[in-house]
Amino acid sequence: MKRNEYDVIIVGGGITGAGTARDCAMRGLRVLLIERHDIATGATGRNHGLLHSGARYAVTDQESANECIRENMILRRIASHCVDETDGFFITLPEDDLNYQAKFVESCLAAGISAEVIDPKEALRMEPALNPDLIGAVKVPDGSVDPFRLCASNMVDAKIHGAQVLLYTEVTGFIKDGDTIKGVRTYNHQTHKAVEYYANITVNAAGIWGQHIADLAGVKIGMFPAKGALLIFAHRVNGIVINRCRKPANADILVPGDTVCIIGTTSTKIPFEECDEVRVTPDEVNLLVEEGAKLAPALASTRILRAYAGVRPLVSADNDPSGRNISRGIVCLDHEERDGLKGFVTITGGKLMTYRLMAEMVTDLVCRKLSVDKACETAETPLPGAGGKNFREVAEKIWENPTTVQKAAVARLGTTANRVQTSDSLDQSLICECEEVSVGEINSAIERLDVSGLTDLRRRTRLGMGTCQGELCGCRAAGMLAKAHGCADKARDDLKDFLTERWKGMYPIGWGDALREAEYTQWVYKHVLGV
Amino acid sequence: MRFDTVIIGGGLAGLTAGISLQEAGRKTAIVSSGQNAMHFFSGNFESPSADRDRIAALFAAAGVRTNAIDGQMLMPMGTFRDASLTLEDVTVFPDRHVADKALIVNFTGFHDFFSTFIADALEQDGTACRIRFVRLPEMEHLRLSPSEMRSVNIARAMDEHWEKVVADIRILHKDEDLILLPQVFGLKDASVLDKIRTALPARVAFIGTMPPSVPGIRTQMLLKRRFEVLGGTYLMGDEVTSAALHDGIVSSVTTRNLDTVRLFADHFILATGGYFSKGIVTTPTQVHEPLFGLDLDFPENRSAWYRADFFADQPFMNFGVKTDEALHALKDGEPVRNLFAIGSILGNTRKEDFGTAAGLAIRTAFAVVDNIKGENV
Structure with a gap:
């Protein structure tokens, strides 16, 4: 085999691409994954992190609901280290129609989702953060899932099975031979080199940017970018996911995740050109704060950490360019059948929750085309790090008397935390105090997880995701990266980018304590440290 | 009242x-x-030189010594800032070529002093840098908690054990004409700064760390x-x-x-x-x-x-x-x-x-x- 030849090239390093790379590699294919930024930079890292039970879709879309609950149960098994089994409530407030509840429960049960009506008083006892005015509650098997961890785990396992991953590499064009795609032209933003890669099949798994990739290949996909804005609160106000029991609307889901909780979302159509630079507007922030407090009144007095927005890859299910037939379901396009273009397939639509199923569908298609007869095993095979009931149990299997730093590492990395050096007090020393990220964990990420900068490091370790938003740990970690990569200049520029990236999510909510923190950060970096 | x-x-x-x-x-x-x-x-009064006599007099009466020198202050991230009046902890250099050879000494596991960035910046201005680490048994108790290796905690230990660090640095020192140390000395008593300067075989400059600022406190x-x-x-x-x-x-x-x-x-x-x-x-x-x-x-x-x-x-x-x-x-x-x-x-x-x-x-x-x-x- 020539160095640049593969069975399959996957374009996109979000959860769909990572899952597809894993599935293809597990079926014995020679896989190359190409991502123009870092892993999980698109919609994968810009959502609620909700492990949907499917209940939200039960009334309107039975098929999606059923897909969700099946994948929900699978992820609890194969990605236990990424999942927090919190359960979820669908609550009815006085201004909502309580009649909707019966229809909701019936639809859930029909889709195979357990839905138990709970007395409002009992619900309030189980979740004290709930709005005490609630008149109804239904318990469903929602949870929370860390999309960064899930994506990284899929990527790691794909590599274990032989896949190659190229980050910061952009597809700039396709190599065509008549009606067949033979490979891709790429440009690496770090080495500044243009390289060509060849494969029998190229999978377009670029999310919303899949429209552009399809354009490059010479086929049309009608995407309908919809921006969704969310807010992160500085405390884990609720322990159980809280949803509104009504037709899906704005700001009606509050998800606890790690040390924080997240309210969302909104839905605004945006032009495709804006997908790379989505901003959260003051109106969106105001709406999220106002509606969020209806789910959990404590939110009104809880510090907001940051605002962010993602773009849903909604796609027209057929060739209808009007957008009337938009689907939130999975769209798997065989461009040979659809457009007469061989060697090119697209997997899009869908949701974080159904990434594995999407990967399975497109890998099945790829295997059929390559005449590979091997069944999908991703629903049964745990991801690296999964295993053990809870993080305490896992930690106690690795270390005799785990310290809080070791437990924090297990909570993020699952069983693979055993690779993190924590034997020495130097390794256990904390770089990020908000999220308890140690020297050992950062070194381990730098060594094993393709980290080229601080923002990459954040996606893999939660560094800088806490209360101070990287103001203290950014500098410390930059020092470690400067040493590890032997390049202080790059690390200093990287620190500036990191702080500007953190600021992007802070200024939309820049008042009160968040502005106090921002002033302090301005002082420290401009006057004290001299960045 | x-x-x-x-x-x-x-x-x-x-x-x-x-x-x-x-x-x-x-x-x-x-x-x-x-x-x-x-x-x-930061230790820099960021004030025009016209005011410096009055400021220096007020601080001197309080026992705070200042440097009234126009020049360049080396910042913790390796950049330089203009200075005309600083706390005595801060060394003000006439230009960015601070020395021909510099020894940068940090404490093992202290991540709030950015020796790599400082060395990188100084080398660009023609100063050859060597980074070395010291580790004192007297400071090991700080490591028991993963968040204790911070400037003020180290400074508390240094109030007592600075002489041991000086002894270690004397061994590490070769032929450098400048020794750079983090600002973790003299928390209680600034006279330690002069004692360290006297005891070491080269010029000494104390460089800022991540806050809290020991000279500031x-x-x-x-x-x-x-x-x-x-x-x-x-x-x-x-x-x-x-x-x-x-x-x-x-x-x-x-x-x-x-x-x-x-x-x-x-x-x-x-x-x-x-x-x-x-x-x-x-x-x-x-x-x-x-x-x-x-x-x-x-x-x-x-x-x-x-x-x-x-x-x-x-x-x-x-x-x-x-x-x-x-x-x-x-x-x-x-x-x-x-x-x-x-x-x-x-x-x-x-x-x-x-x-x-x-x-x-x-x-x-x-x-x-x-x-x-x-x-x-």
Whole structure:
């Protein structure tokens, strides 16, 4: 085999691409994954992190609901280290129609989702953060899932099975031979080199940017970018996911995740050109704060950490360019059948929750085309790090008397935390105090997880995701990266980018304590440290 | 209780005003919540050289030695800043070629001193750098907790064990003409700095760390002591809760700890700082001064408070309490005749006259003190 030849090239390093790379590699294919930024930079890292039970879709879309609950149960098994089994409530407030509840429960049960009506008083006892005015509650098997961890785990396992991953590499064009795609032209933003890669099949798994990739290949996909804005609160106000029991609307889901909780979302159509630079507007922030407090009144007095927005890859299910037939379901396009273009397939639509199923569908298609007869095993095979009931149990299997730093590492990395050096007090020393990220964990990420900068490091370790938003740990970690990569200049520029990236999510909510923190950060970096 | 002047806020601005007033024989009280920007002071007064004699004299009387040298200050991230007056901890270099060879010494596992960045920057200006680490058994207890290897904790250990570190550095030192150390020495007693300089075989420069700032904390303690030695009343850990303001005159304030005992004074000085120390408070729609409800200018549209580039000049950093020429605070467009605003509560509203940062704090304090003493009226 020539160095640049593969069975399959996957374009996109979000959860769909990572899952597809894993599935293809597990079926014995020679896989190359190409991502123009870092892993999980698109919609994968810009959502609620909700492990949907499917209940939200039960009334309107039975098929999606059923897909969700099946994948929900699978992820609890194969990605236990990424999942927090919190359960979820669908609550009815006085201004909502309580009649909707019966229809909701019936639809859930029909889709195979357990839905138990709970007395409002009992619900309030189980979740004290709930709005005490609630008149109804239904318990469903929602949870929370860390999309960064899930994506990284899929990527790691794909590599274990032989896949190659190229980050910061952009597809700039396709190599065509008549009606067949033979490979891709790429440009690496770090080495500044243009390289060509060849494969029998190229999978377009670029999310919303899949429209552009399809354009490059010479086929049309009608995407309908919809921006969704969310807010992160500085405390884990609720322990159980809280949803509104009504037709899906704005700001009606509050998800606890790690040390924080997240309210969302909104839905605004945006032009495709804006997908790379989505901003959260003051109106969106105001709406999220106002509606969020209806789910959990404590939110009104809880510090907001940051605002962010993602773009849903909604796609027209057929060739209808009007957008009337938009689907939130999975769209798997065989461009040979659809457009007469061989060697090119697209997997899009869908949701974080159904990434594995999407990967399975497109890998099945790829295997059929390559005449590979091997069944999908991703629903049964745990991801690296999964295993053990809870993080305490896992930690106690690795270390005799785990310290809080070791437990924090297990909570993020699952069983693979055993690779993190924590034997020495130097390794256990904390770089990020908000999220308890140690020297050992950062070194381990730098060594094993393709980290080229601080923002990459954040996606893999939660560094800088806490209360101070990287103001203290950014500098410390930059020092470690400067040493590890032997390049202080790059690390200093990287620190500036990191702080500007953190600021992007802070200024939309820049008042009160968040502005106090921002002033302090301005002082420290401009006057004290001299960045 | 009655004072000539009550100062609200015990940071650099409040202490400078308090000491100056006590030196002039004015009975002064400072109400301090305990938090202030001295804990992240760079050591650079960021003030024009014209003022430096007066500042240096005030600090010297408090036992704080300063360097009045025009030159370049080496910052913790390896960049340089202009300096004309600094704390004695800070070495001011004539130019960026600080030495031919430098030895940079850090403590093993101390991530708040950025030796790699400093070495990289100095090498670009022709200084060959070697980074070495020291590790003392006397500091091992700090490592038991994963978040204890921070500047002030190390400085506490160094107050006792600095001689052992000096002995280690003497072994590490080869032929370098400059030794760079983190600013973790002399927390209690700055004379340790001179002893270290004498004991080492090359010039020594102390470089800043991530806050808390050891020189800043020491300076704050010395200034507070000076104020109290002069007879000033420092109400530590207290907060002004309300103020009596009628017809453009403040007659008294109340504090949380003193409860019903009011503080009366002829003059009041507001030195409560910016956002961080809550001198200025923000909500989604408002920027306000919480004690007196003083005038502040800010755009109604919140988006205009910020710029997307974090390192650009941020509009919100310019917001501050409005004053007249003499720094009387304005309320409803009128000056409050015995209430002055000094320090970072002014934001950048008086940047042209008084500069920013530490320079702003000290120079506005001097201006107000002169006014109160009647020298400039």
